[in-house]
Amino acid sequence: MKLPEGWAWARLGELGEYTNGRGFKKTEWSESGRPIIRIQNLTGSGSAFNYYAGTLEKRHTVRPGDLLVSWAATLGVYIWHGPEAALNQHIFKVEPFIDRSFLRYLIDYKIQELLAASHGSGMVHVTRSKFDEIPVAIPPVAEQRRIVDALEGGLSRLDAATEAVGVAKRRIKPFATSVLDRAVLGALSDVPPDRRAVDDSQRLLAGLSSKRFDYASLPSLPEGWFWRRSSDICEFISSGSTPKSHLMYAGSGDIPFLKVYNITQDGRVDFTNKPTYVDRETHEKQLRRSRVRPGDVLTNIVGPPLGKTAVVPDEYPEWNINQAIVAFRAGEEVHPEWLSLALRSPIVLGMLQRTAKATAGQFNVALSTCRELPLPIPPMGTQLDLVEQSTELLEVSNRFALQVERLSLRSRHLRQAILRRAFTGNLAVQDPADESASVLLDRIRTERKTQGSRANRTGRRLRKTAAPDSPPPPSASSIPAATAVQQELPL
Structure with missing residues (x-):
């Protein structure tokens, strides 16, 4: 882009000192001491901390108000608001050479560019050289502060709205799981409350045993409902199989071949997602035991996540x-939609998950476990009524979730648009009297070169100081509310 008057080009690595954390072994974890800041503690995906009670180098010590950048797994920039802590690897502690808040917003703006420069298919990461070489446009120091003021005014309102959307999003899943559990345990049925707890509901499991499930501990059901073993109410329960790769065809073919990613979390088969086919001969010979038809109920037994369940649609006569x-092919006593509802419910899914064996981060449920699985079975009329009620409630939940996702996407786009205006010189006014950014950058480069020479002569690392006129770190009250990329994190 053409730089505004007084701006200058720099590299991200020039604008601060970035110190990576250290790797803490499990043997170094303690019950007390400094909390060890890991990426999940910054993103909110994990709230529990490990602790380190040993002696810690100053460069690996994090204090309240420090600026942190995660450069692996989840890329983001954060302000630490917990107590003094230890910094884990894959996170930079940043000592800015320019306005502190400006650099924080600048890195936030460059996140997508950093993602594009990342490596790895599992846990993505940005190499230090790529991070350092990201080009950035820098305004004069005075304009940096004007930009920060404008950003904090606009983004604080956007962040508040984003947080409200986030709260709504977090409430959707508990609502859906509540609907499923209340339906399959009879809480949504019209059975009078005094007839809802009947010990007779386990009668049809009497004399049956299972190494995986304790049939005697199952909760009571309404009168007329019974716990049944899945193999007793289904015509068959069978797992699929996968042919050699040259027997599968992408995009078109004779018989649609379903994979786990074709089953959605909201209970549908989505064959528009990377459709795969097999020919009829493979379907009828090599894969004859894994043939399914419309009305069969599918659930995945390899995860995470487990619990993706759907009824096979009638789009094709065979799959x-x-x-x-x-x-699962439902027998006469159970409707396929009820069977699908039960398999998606937290109580039934929880029983399956507790039997899963974990191998290299992957969970596997045995086919024999599926055949012994206990399921709540009400009268057929009740099944149909509850399926209708649950479907209506879940559709409302899905529509709301879709609206929330659209708002979240719009919020992210709006945030990026505001940051783009800021870092292309279109958010704050330029003042010809401001000292040019090139003067600031020359000062930083000279000081870094001087300190590097001193470090080489003395054989030790010297701390780099911030550029002149750099303001002190912002107070907690001046930091915007939490966002997906930039968060305040009370411990």
Whole structure:
């Protein structure tokens, strides 16, 4: 872009000292001491801390108000508001050479560019050289402060709205799980309350045993409802299989071949997602045991996540499934939609998950477990009524979730648009009297070169000082509310 008057080009690595954390071994973890800041503690995906009670170098010590940048797994910039802590690897502690808040917003703005420069298919990461070489446009120091003032005014309102959307988003899943559990345990049925707890509901499991499930501890159900073993109410329960790669065809073919990613979290089959086919001969010979038809109920037995369940639609007369999916064909006593509802409910899914074996981060449920799984079975008329009620409630939840997701996306785009205006010189006014950014950058480069020479002569690392006129770190009251990329984190 053409730089505004007084602006200058720099590299991200020039604008601060970035110190990576250290790797803490499990043997170094303690019950007390400084909390060890890991990426999940910054993103909010994990609230529990490990602690380190040993002696810690100053460069790996984090204090309230420090600026942190995660450069692996989840890229983001954060302000630390907990107590004095230890810095784990994959996180930079930043000592800015320019206005502190300006650099924080600048890194936030460059997150997408950093993502584009990242490596790795599992846990992505940005190499230090790529991070340092990201080009950035820098305004004069005085304009940096004007930009920060404008950003904090506009983004604080956006962040408040984003947080409200986030609260709504977090409430959707508990609502959906509540609907499912209340339906399959009879709380949504019209059975009078005094007839809802009947010990007779386990009668049909008497004499049956299972190594995986304690049938005697199952909760009571309304009168007329019974716990049934899945193999007793289904015509068959079978897992799929996967042929060799040359027997599968992308985009078109004779028989649609379903994989786990074709089953959605909201209970549908989505065959528009990377559709795969097999030919009829493979379907009828090699894969004959994994053939399914409309009305069969599918659930995945390899995760995470487990619990993706759907009824096979009538889009094709026959389908096939891979080895990570189990098909249940409902018998006369159970409707397919009720079977699907039960398999998605937290109480039934929880029983399956507790039997899963974990291998290398992957959870596997045995086919024999699926056949022994206990399911709540009400009279057929009640099944149909509850399926209708639950479907209506879940559709409301899904529509609300879609609206919330659209608002979240709009919020992210609006935030990026505001940051783009800020860092292209279109948010704050330029003042010809401001000292040019090139003068500031020359001063930083000279000082870094001087300190580097001293460090080489003395054989030790010297701390770099911030540029002149750099303001002190912002107080807690001046920091914007939490966002997906930039968060305040009370411990």
